[in-house]
Every structure is written in C-alpha cells, then in structure tokens.
Amino acid sequence: MSELSIRVQGLGKKYHIGTEQSFDKLSDQVSNLINTPFRRAAKLLRGQATGAAELDQVFWALDDVSFDINRGEVVGIIGRNGAGKSTLLKVLSRITDPSVGHADIYGRVSSLLEVGTGFHPELTGRENIYLNGAILGMRKTDIERKFDEIVAFSDIENFLDTPVKHYSSGMYVRLAFSVAAHLEPEVLLVDEVLAVGDAEFQKKCLGKMENVASTGRTVLFVSHNMGLIQSLCKRGIMLQNGKLIADDDISTVVSLYLEQLKTHGENDLVDRTDRRGKGDVKLVNVSAYNGSPDAHGVLSTGKPAHFVFEVDNPMVGLACNFVIHDSMGHPVTAFKSTSNGPDDEVDASQKTRFICELDELLLTPGSYRLDVAIRGNGDLQDMVEAAAMIEVQDGNLRGRVVRSKQGINVGMPHRWQLPKE
Amino acid sequence: MAPNTIRAKDMPNVNDVEITRIEPISGWVDLGLKELWEYRELLFFLTWRDIKVRYKQTILGFAWAVLQPLFTMIVFNVIFNRLAGMTSDGIPYPLFSFAALVPYYFFSNSLTQGANSLLASSAMIKKIYFPRLTVPIGAVLAGLVDFMLSFIVLLGMLAYFVIFEGFDPNLSINVLMMIPLLLLLFCTSLGMGLWFSALNAQFRDVRYIVPFLAQALLFLSPIAYPISRFPRNVQLFASINPITGVAEGFRWALLGTDTAPGPMILISTAVSLLLLISGAYYFRRMEKTVADVM
Numbered sequence: 001m002s003e004l005s006i007r008v009q010g011l012g013k014k015y016h017i018g019t020e021q022s023f024d025k026l027s028d029q030v031s032n033l034i035n036t037p038f039r040r041a042a043k044l045l046r047g048q049a050t051g052a053a054e055l056d057q058v059f060w061a062l063d064d065v066s067f068d069i070n071r072g073e074v075v076g077i078i079g080r081n082g083a084g085k086s087t088l089l090k091v092l093s094r095i096t097d098p099s100v101g102h103a104d105i106y107g108r109v110s111s112l113l114e115v116g117t118g119f120h121p122e123l124t125g126r127e128n129i130y131l132n133g134a135i136l137g138m139r140k141t142d143i144e145r146k147f148d149e150i151v152a153f154s155d156i157e158n159f160l161d162t163p164v165k166h167y168s169s170g171m172y173v174r175l176a177f178s179v180a181a182h183l184e185p186e187v188l189l190v191d192e193v194l195a196v197g198d199a200e201f202q203k204k205c206l207g208k209m210e211n212v213a214s215t216g217r218t219v220l221f222v223s224h225n226m227g228l229i230q231s232l233c234k235r236g237i238m239l240q241n242g243k244l245i246a247d248d249d250i251s252t253v254v255s256l257y258l259e260q261l262k263t264h265g266e267n268d269l270v271d272r273t274d275r276r277g278k279g280d281v282k283l284v285n286v287s288a289y290n291g292s293p294d295a296h297g298v299l300s301t302g303k304p305a306h307f308v309f310e311v312d313n314p315m316v317g318l319a320c321n322f323v324i325h326d327s328m329g330h331p332v333t334a335f336k337s338t339s340n341g342p343d344d345e346v347d348a349s350q351k352t353r354f355i356c357e358l359d360e361l362l363l364t365p366g367s368y369r370l371d372v373a374i375r376g377n378g379d380l381q382d383m384v385e386a387a388a389m390i391e392v393q394d395g396n397l398r399g400r401v402v403r404s405k406q407g408i409n410v411g412m413p414h415r416w417q418l419p420k421e
Numbered sequence: 422m423a424p425n426t427i428r429a430k431d432m433p434n435v436n437d438v439e440i441t442r443i444e445p446i447s448g449w450v451d452l453g454l455k456e457l458w459e460y461r462e463l464l465f466f467l468t469w470r471d472i473k474v475r476y477k478q479t480i481l482g483f484a485w486a487v488l489q490p491l492f493t494m495i496v497f498n499v500i501f502n503r504l505a506g507m508t509s510d511g512i513p514y515p516l517f518s519f520a521a522l523v524p525y526y527f528f529s530n531s532l533t534q535g536a537n538s539l540l541a542s543s544a545m546i547k548k549i550y551f552p553r554l555t556v557p558i559g560a561v562l563a564g565l566v567d568f569m570l571s572f573i574v575l576l577g578m579l580a581y582f583v584i585f586e587g588f589d590p591n592l593s594i595n596v597l598m599m600i601p602l603l604l605l606l607f608c609t610s611l612g613m614g615l616w617f618s619a620l621n622a623q624f625r626d627v628r629y630i631v632p633f634l635a636q637a638l639l640f641l642s643p644i645a646y647p648i649s650r651f652p653r654n655v656q657l658f659a660s661i662n663p664i665t666g667v668a669e670g671f672r673w674a675l676l677g678t679d680t681a682p683g684p685m686i687l688i689s690t691a692v693s694l695l696l697l698i699s700g701a702y703y704f705r706r707m708e709k710t711v712a713d714v715m
Binding site for chain 2: 015090091092093094095096097098099100101102103104105106107108109111113114117118120122123127130131134135136137139140186
C-alpha cells in the first residue's frame with residue numbers, strides 16, 4: 001500500500017509574541033494601535049530591526065515543514081518541549097490555521113489531543129459517552145452500536161448512571177479513553193494521551209493502539225516516551241524549533257533525539273530562571289553518561305552510569321542532592337552527597353564538580369528527569385527541577401533482559417532457583 | 422476476534438476518500454452551513470447538555486425559568502402600574518408586562534449565555550475541531566426550553582384573566598402571526614448571541630458590557646410601558662431595537678392590542694436579519710484565531 005494519507009507542504013505557523021496578551025482588553029488594543037507605529041519607528045531608528053518582518057516579534061512555532069505519509073503508516077513525532085509537535089497536531093486537526101503552506105488529509109480525521117474533551121462533570125457516564133462521542137465526530141448511530149463495547153472496555157458498568165464528578169480520576173480516564181478508542185477514523189492524530197490511568201489500563205490502551213495501527217489506519221503519534229514510540233511506530237519525524245530536522249526510521253530518529261537531548265542538558269541550564277535558593281552558588285551543568293567505554297555515552301539498564309554536576313564557584317560545605325523522577329513524575333530514587341559511604345573520594349584537583357558513579361544502573365528503560373539541589377554554607381543555594389532529562393536504553397541486568405514496563409522503574413539483579421520440569 | 426477490530430467494509434473505498442485541505446485563510450469566509458449541517462447531532466447534544474446542566478444543583482430547578490420573568494412582572498406591576506400609574510393599552514397590567522417579559526427574557530438569556538458560551542468551551546475548542554458555530558447556537562437553542570415554560574405560564578395567565586376577570590383578548594387569525602414573531606425573536610437572539618460570543622472571546626470587556634446592555638434594553642424596550650407612550654416618529658426610531666417589534670407584536674397577536682405590525686415590524690425584522698447575518702460572518706472570521714487567543 002502506498003496510497004497517500006497525509007501530505008504536508010511548507011507548513012508554517014507563526015505567533016506574534018507580545019501582541020497576543022493584549023487581545024484581552026479593548027483598551028490595550030487601542031493603545032497598541034496608537035503606540036505600535038512609534039515603537040516600530042524607534043526600533044528602526046535604533047537599528048534593531050532591518051526590515052518590516054523583524055518589526056513584529058514573530059515566533060515560528062512551525063517552520064516550513066513538509067512530509068508525506070502513506071496510508072497505514074504509524075509515525076512518531078519526536079522533539080523537545082516547544083519543538084512544535086503539538087502545534088503540528090493542532091494545525092493538522094484544524095484547531096488552529098497554519099500561517100503558510102498547506103496540508104492535505106485523505107480520509108476522515110480524528111484527533112485525540114486530550115482524553116475526555118468536553119466531558120461534563122454533572123452528566124452521568126452514559127450521557128458523557130454520547131456527548132463526548134459526538135464531540136469526537138461520531139454519529140449517534142455509531143455510538144449506539146458501540147455503546148456496550150465502550151462500557152465493557154472501560155469497566156465502569158456499575159457507575160454508568162452516576163454523574164462523572166463522583167468518579168475517581170482513574171474511572172474518569174478509563175471512560176474517556178474508551179470512547180476515544182472506539183473512533184474509527186482513517187487518520188488518527190494522537191498526542192501524549194496514553195500517559196494516563198493505571199498500568200493495567202495503559203496496557204489495554206496500548207493494545208488498542210497497536211490494533212488500530214495494524215488495521216491499515218494512519219496514525220500520527222506524539223510522545224516523550226521513547227520506549228512506547230519505538231514499540232508503536234516504524235517511522236519517526238523529529239522537530240526542533242519548529243523545523244523538521246529528521247524523517248527516518250524510528251530507531252535512527254530516536255537515537256538522534258537522545259543525542260540532542262544530551263547536548264541540550266549541557267546548554268541551557270545556566271540561562272534558566274525557574275530556580276529556587278539563595279543563589280550564591282549555581283548549578284551550571286549536569287550530564288549523565290554510560291561509564292562503560294563501548295556505549296557512546298548512552299545510558300542503559302545494567303550498565304555503569306556517571307552523573308556529573310558542576311557549579312559556578314566553590315563554597316564551604318558544598319553538597320549535591322538529586323532525585324530521579326520517572327516519566328509520570330513519580331520520584332524513583334534519591335542521592336545525597338552528604339550521606340557518606342566508605343568508597344567516597346575527594347578530588348583535590350577541583351572545587352566545583354560532583355561526580356556520582358553507579359556501577360549498575362537499575363532503572364528500567366524509559367525517560368527520567370533529574371531534580372538537583374545544591375546546598376552550601378548551610379543554606380539551600382540552588383534548586384533546579386528537571387535540570388536534566390535522561391533516557392535509559394534497553395539493556396540487561398547481569399545477563400537478564402529487563403523490559404520496559406509502564407509503572408515499573410527499577411529492576412534488581414537476582415537469580416532464581418527453579419523446580420525441575 | 423475482538424468485536425472492536427475494524428471490519429473490511431468500514432475501510433475507506435479508494436475512490437470516495439474525502440480530502441481535507443488545510444491552508445491559511447484570510448479575510449471573510451463562508452458560513453460553512455454544509456459542515457454545520459453535518460455536525461447537527463453535535464449541535465443537538467450540546468443543546469441537550471446545556472439544558473440538562475443549566476439547573477443542576479438548584480433546589481427550584483426549571484422553576485427558575487418562570488420565576489425570573491414572574492418576579493420582574495410583579496415588581497413592574499407595583500412600581501410602574503400602582504405607583505407611577507403607567508397605562509397599558511387597556512390590557513390588565515400583569516398580562517401586558519408579562520407578554521413582553523417572556524420574549525425579553527429569552528433574548529436576554531441568549532445574550533448572556535451566548536456571550537459566555539465560547540469562553541466556557543475554551544478547553545474543548547483548544548483540543549478538538551468541530552464547527553465553532555455549534556457552541557453559541559447550542560447555547561441559544563437551550564434557552565428555548567426556558568422560553569416555552571414561561572410561555573405556558575403566559576397562556577395560563579391569559580386563561581385566568583379571560584375566565585375570572587372577564588378580559589376579552591379579541592382572539593383572531595392574528596394569533597398565527599406568533600410564528601413569524603417567534604422566528605424574529607429567535608433570529609434577534611441568535612444574532613446578538615453570535616456577536617457577543619465572538620466579541621467576548623477577543624475582548625473580555627464584553628463580560629461587563631453584557632449585563633448592562635441587557636438591563637438597558639429591559640427599560641429601553643416597551644416592556645413596562647406601551648410603545649404608544651412615545652410620539653409617532655420616536656416609535657419608528659425605537660423599533661430599531663428588534664425587541665420593540667417582538668414585544669408589541671406579542672401583545673397584538675395574543676392580547677388584541679391595536680399595535681398591529683406595520684413599518685415598525687419591518688424595521689425590527691431588517692435590523693434582526695442584519696444582526697444575524699453580520700453576527701454569523703463576524704463569528705466565522707473570528708473563530709479562526711479563537712484557539713490562539715483564548
């Protein structure tokens with residue numbers, strides 16, 4: 001099958017920074033109208049802008065993106081936050097118009113940018129199935145035909161006539177996903193909606209997604225979960241600053257992304273302003289790499305891992321604490337430089353670097369976030385959430401394969417004593 | 422095989438694949454009525470949701486639909502009729518004012534609910550595509566239930582005054598004029614609802630203007646008083662406000678006043694249609710950017 005399903009040509013989406021907020025009040029608009037020409041003139045005079053295009057603060061969330069997707073392809077869209085992934089999905093699902101270029105979509109499109117869009121808390125589960133189905137573009141007859149399946153899939157039979165405001169968040173999400181899962185579009189656009197529900201339900205959803213993919217539907221899938229994206233997609237598209245920078249086999253694109261993520265971690269930390277603490281000492285660099293020489297620095301399960309933290313200047317009583325969180329934001333494990341162990345060493349040659357060495361990384365494959373706190377002089381000096389993102393690749397623990405499983409973040413080296421068959 | 426797998430017959434036929442073209446659109450766009458029709462079920466569900474949810478967790482529930490105009494009528498009766506001695510074209514004053522308050526409240530609720538509708542649905546609008554027109558239209562349609570309830574009370578009041586007070590409404594074929602009058606009321610309300618929902622999404626000032634506008638129209642329209650209190654030339658000018666035409670039309674058709682729809686109703690109709698069409702086009706023009714500005 002090589003029928004075209006989505007054709008995107010030179011697609012761009014531009015936002016005007018600054019003018020966007022002033023939409024709120026009429027008076028702002030009026031004053032803006034009056035001030036803008038003067039501000040522009042001033043800018044030109046000061047030589048800050050060279051032409052009309054630079055007079056407005058323009059930000060291209062999507063910039064000249066082109067690609068073709070054939071029917072039945074399942075394509076993962078990868079990129080850091082703000083790379084343009086969500087904007088791309090929003091444009092393709094017609095929530096917002098592009099500024100330039102065009103896209104053609106062949107067949108009925110459904111988009112799942114959120115689970116439970118339009119759910120009303122006062123309405124019952126039954127009523128919300130109809131309402132949500134209609135919002136997602138299902139016909140009433142389709143909803144009626146699939147009603148029992150939707151209910152069975154969601155496991156909420158007993159609460160069908162209870163207003164959803166009384167549901168637990170798990171039930172809510174299960175019902176919401178069930179409706180969405182029973183859409184039958186030819187083209188499905190999915191944003192990170194699978195990161196919901198308990199592990200068992202996530203597995204069910206994954207099965208459903210694979211099912212959709214295997215029946216010849218085209219799926220465009222955005223996720224930060226590299227394990228998931230690799231198991232679902234064959235092809236990957238990577239965006240960066242609104243531009244398409246890679247369109248290739250999924251594993252190639254994922255490793256490119258991980259490589260970029262690593263360099264990113266080293267770059268912008270200094271510029272970040274979302275930090276707490278006294279600030280006399282600041283964290284300027286975090287890097288994590290595989291300690292074994294053959295791994296090109298990519299972290300993987302069961303391999304040695306080195307975490308390096310650098311601060312900008314020395315101080316008395318400097319200490320480094322960090323917590324690793326999983327992709328759901330749950331803390332997995334914590335490290336403290338002040339709780340000494342017999343193998344800890346002091347490097348006399350420098351005063352601003354902490355290295356935390358692990359002989360065996362026990363994290364299961366997936367993406368993780370590092371929150372880092374630097375203490376010094378008895379105070380919290382610098383605390384940066386998500387100072388670095390790390391990606392742990394498939395590996396093994398002492399010869400035993402550790403699979404990526406939703407909700408399970410740690411593997412432990414172990415051995416079995418098995419009964420004879 | 423699990424029943425939820427997709428059967429071959431559901432797969433698109435190569436020849437009849439619909440193509441959606443996504444491209445920048447500037448300036449005025451068509452109303453997209455064809456697409457609106459395709460989404461009529463969604464419109465139905467949104468209307469139904471608004472009706473179901475409107476009086477949830479209230480003690481009196483749908484009684485509020487009737488109580489609002491009823492209490493206003495009582496207040497008007499005391500202030501304008503008893504204290505100020507306002508005449509009412511020979512009609513019992515309660516009946517006279519209530520016949521105008523019923524359409525007025527439909528209008529004012531449409532204005533308020535319509536103005537809030539887009540903002541209230543912003544979470545939905547940012548996450549999924551559907552014809553945005555369904556949102557304000559659904560909000561206005563949902564008000565029809567309130568209108569019908571209070572209209573039934575109006576008929577009950579009319580029956581009471583006929584039976585117990587000996588009031589003669591001179592009922593005639595004129596009653597049929599209620600149908601175009603209702604259409605006029607609906608068009609006006611929808612037109613205002615569209616205008617203000619679109620304006621409110623862009624300019625939050627609208628939030629403060631709407632209650633004031635609704636209140637001003639309550640007194641600027643011939644609701645508490647008959648249009649006959651105005652000089653002839655002012656009457657025509659007053660009918661630029663479509664509520665004037667509707668209120669006096671209701672009284673004429675149901676209560677037998679001599680305010681037969683003349684040039685006044687023509688002006689009201691013209692203004693109403695202008696409001697509706699311009700409102701729809703303005704809404705369509707604005708909706709392209711609505712997901713970005715909300």
